Amino acid sequence: xxxxxxxxxxxxxxxxxxxxxxxxxxxxxxxxxxxxxxxxxxxxxxxxxxxxxxxxxxxxxxxxxxxxxxxxxxxxxxxxxxxxxxxxxxxxxxxxxxxxxxxxxxxxxxxxxxxxxxxxxxxxxxxxxxxxxxxxxxxxxxxxxxxxxxxxxxxxxxxxxxxxxxxxxxxxxxxxxxxxxxxxxxxxxxxxxxxxxxxxxxxxxxxxxxxxxxxxxxxxxxxxxxxxxxxxxxxxxxxxxxxxxxxxxxxxxxxxxxxxxxxxxxxxxxxxxxxxxxxxxxxxxxxxxxxxxxxxxxxxxxxxxxxxxxxxxxxxxxxxxxxxxxxxxxxxxxxxxxxxxxxxxxxxxxxxxxxxxxxxxxxxxxxxxxxxxxxxxxxxxxxxxxxxxx
Ligand SMILES: [Ca+2]
Ligand SMILES: [Ca+2]
Ligand SMILES: [Ca+2]
Numbered sequence: 001x002x003x004x005x006x007x008x009x010x011x012x013x014x015x016x017x018x019x020x021x022x023x024x025x026x027x028x029x030x031x032x033x034x035x036x037x038x039x040x041x042x043x044x045x046x047x048x049x050x051x052x053x054x055x056x057x058x059x060x061x062x063x064x065x066x067x068x069x070x071x072x073x074x075x076x077x078x079x080x081x082x083x084x085x086x087x088x089x090x091x092x093x094x095x096x097x098x099x100x101x102x103x104x105x106x107x108x109x110x111x112x113x114x115x116x117x118x119x120x121x122x123x124x125x126x127x128x129x130x131x132x133x134x135x136x137x138x139x140x141x142x143x144x145x146x147x148x149x150x151x152x153x154x155x156x157x158x159x160x161x162x163x164x165x166x167x168x169x170x171x172x173x174x175x176x177x178x179x180x181x182x183x184x185x186x187x188x189x190x191x192x193x194x195x196x197x198x199x200x201x202x203x204x205x206x207x208x209x210x211x212x213x214x215x216x217x218x219x220x221x222x223x224x225x226x227x228x229x230x231x232x233x234x235x236x237x238x239x240x241x242x243x244x245x246x247x248x249x250x251x252x253x254x255x256x257x258x259x260x261x262x263x264x265x266x267x268x269x270x271x272x273x274x275x276x277x278x279x280x281x282x283x284x285x286x287x288x289x290x291x292x293x294x295x296x297x298x299x300x301x302x303x304x305x306x307x308x309x310x311x312x313x314x315x316x317x318x319x320x321x322x323x324x325x326x327x328x329x330x331x332x333x334x335x336x337x338x339x340x341x342x343x344x345x346x347x348x349x350x351x352x353x354x355x356x357x358x359x360x361x362x363x364x365x366x367x368x369x370x371x372x373x374x375x376x377x378x379x380x381x382x383x384x385x386x387x388x389x390x
Contacts, residue, residue, distance in 0.1 A: 059136025062243060064119065064153035064319035066358045069103055069127045069146045072096070075329065075337070075365035084369060085338040097123050097335050103146050104129055110144045119248060120233075120323040124330055124337070125365040126358050130322060132247060153319040154355045155240050156348045158191060158261045158312060169300045174287040181270055181301030185228070187328040187341035187371075188269065189321065190262030190348065192254040192310035195227040197263060198280045199271035199296055200306070215251040222253060226272070229331050230254035230308030233323045239316030248320060257314035265347045266299070266306055273298030307331055307341055311348075321346065325362045329369050337369040347376045 057063065074096045082089045100123040107129060111118060114137065120130040130153060133141060142150040172179050196212065198204030201224060212221065214236055223229050235249030236257060256263045273281035274296040281294065285302055309324035327333070328341040344366060363373050 057135040059134060061135050062132050062246065063135045063138070064155075064240065064246070065131050065133055065138055065141065066126075066151040066153055066322070066356070067107070067129045067131060067141055067144070067147045068149040068151065068358060069100070069107070069129065070148050071100070071103070071127055073100070073122070073127045073361075073365060074124045074335075075368050078337075078368065083338070084340070085336060090336050093337070094335050100127055103127070107144060107146055116141075117247065120320070120326075122322055122326045122362070124335075125326050125362040126322065128322065128358055130319075151356055151358050153322070154350055154359060155317045155319055156321055156350050157317045158348050167300060170285075170287050170289040173285045173289070178286070179301070180285055181304035184301065184304045184342045185307060185331075185339075186266075186269055186301075186304045187307040187309055187324070187331075187344045188262055188266045189309045189311055189324040189328070189344060189346045190256075190265050191259060191312045191314070192232060192256035192262045193227050193230065193266045193306055193308035194256040194260060194263040195222060195224045195308065196255070197267075198274045198278065199263070199267045199299075200224065200226040201272055201280055204274070204278060204280075209255075212255060214253055214255045214257075215249075217253045222255075226270075226306060227254075227266075227308050228305045230306075230310065231324075231327060232310040233320045233327075234311055234313050234318065236314045238313035238318070238320075240319040241317045245313065245316070246319070254308035254310040256308075256310075257312075259314060261312070261347070262308065262310065265345060266308070267296065268299055269345060270299040270301045270304040270306065271296065272302055304343075318348070321348070322359060322362055325359075325366055325373075328371060329366055340366075340369050340371050342370075343372045343374060345374045349376055 074093045077092055077096045078084075079086075079088055079092060104121050104123070108118070111129070111131060114133075116131050116133045116137070118129060119132055120128075122128040122130070131141070138150050138152075141147060193200065194202075194209065196202035196204070196209050202208075212218065215232075232251045232254045233248060235251055237245055238248045239245040273294055275281050275293060276295050278295065281298060283302075285298060289298075291297055307328065309327055311318045311320040311324050325344065325346075328344045329337055331339050331341065366373055
């Protein structure tokens with residue numbers, strides 16, 4: 001799998017497609033209609049995500065599935081017009097999360113009986129239990145108590161296709177009210193972030209990187225000033241497309257692999273910049289910016305803080321996007337959305353977007369709690385209808 005670069009302009013195009021929610025609803029309705037026309041019975045797999053069935057899948061092959069449960073996620077019961085930390089909001093969200101937890105508790109024994117591992121449980125942005133199950137069991141899982149629908153989880157790959165283009169950042173930095181991203185929290189959903197890299201204020205010493213165990217947070221090593229939080233949902237050996245490696249082994253350390261796709265994305269978003277002598281650039285970020293002085297140029301918004309949500313192993317693809325999006329809505333996992341990321345960047349996808357109503361619902365609900373979702377687009381070339389999933 002070759003990591004690919006997306007232009008920041010490409011992100012902006014994707015943003016328009018992803019933040020309105022309209023294409024999602026239209027596509028969802030079209031899929032629903034198509035399922036109804038096909039005479040698909042309620043609660044049967046596939047319902048709306050796969051009206052055409054699951055062609056080519058071996059019934060014994062383990063696949064990643066979303067079990068969609070009855071009832072809305074917490075983000076869909078927010079009282080209108082109230083802040084996310086208002087006592088009424090907090091109480092209503094807490095009540096809904098407790099009800100969903102009880103519902104998931106009722107489902108868990110049924111999955112245990114069938115020896116089906118749970119990969120993730122979502123309650124904030126979607127009411128979903130994600131499992132890894134033989135493809136042939138999908139329809140039966142759709143008939144478990146509380147399950148209204150089963151969807152195949154889209155398999156996504158990293159996407160980033162060209163270097164940082166000229167976007168006029170120094171002009172923005174130099175405005176009367178300069179925009180450097182101060183106080184903004186950006187979640188990078190990717191291969192992790194190399195928080196030891198000089199571009200993020202680390203030493204930049206390769207020996208320090210080699211000595212760091214990527215599955216363990218050594219005392220004092222993480223979080224850092226620039227990367228204020230994160231989680232590795234995958235583990236370095238994970239690969240959704242490899243049946244030997246498609247069970248994630250999560251760990252608390254989102255240190256990037258040497259391939260560095262997530263670090264590259266984060267660097268474009270808000271790296272400090274590294275000077276020719278290898279030292280960290282600390283500003284000023286203004287019109288005095290001279291690219292000739294840099295080994296690594298600063299990012300567009302060099303004062304943002306990062307959350308590193310690692311959903312890829314060191315190669316291949318992922319089915320773990322939903323967990324990372326859910327975490328971005330509530331990074332400290334206390335059931336209150338007031339710490340949600342301001343921006344989520346997902347430079348990943350699969351061609352011909354909107355394959356998953358669950359992922360679409362999650363992204364729409366992330367918008368509802370106030371997070372801007374930025375997704376790669378246009379990596380497949382200059383043609384129509386190639387916006388990536390999600
Ligand atoms: Ca790790
Ligand atoms: Ca470590
Ligand atoms: Ca929280």
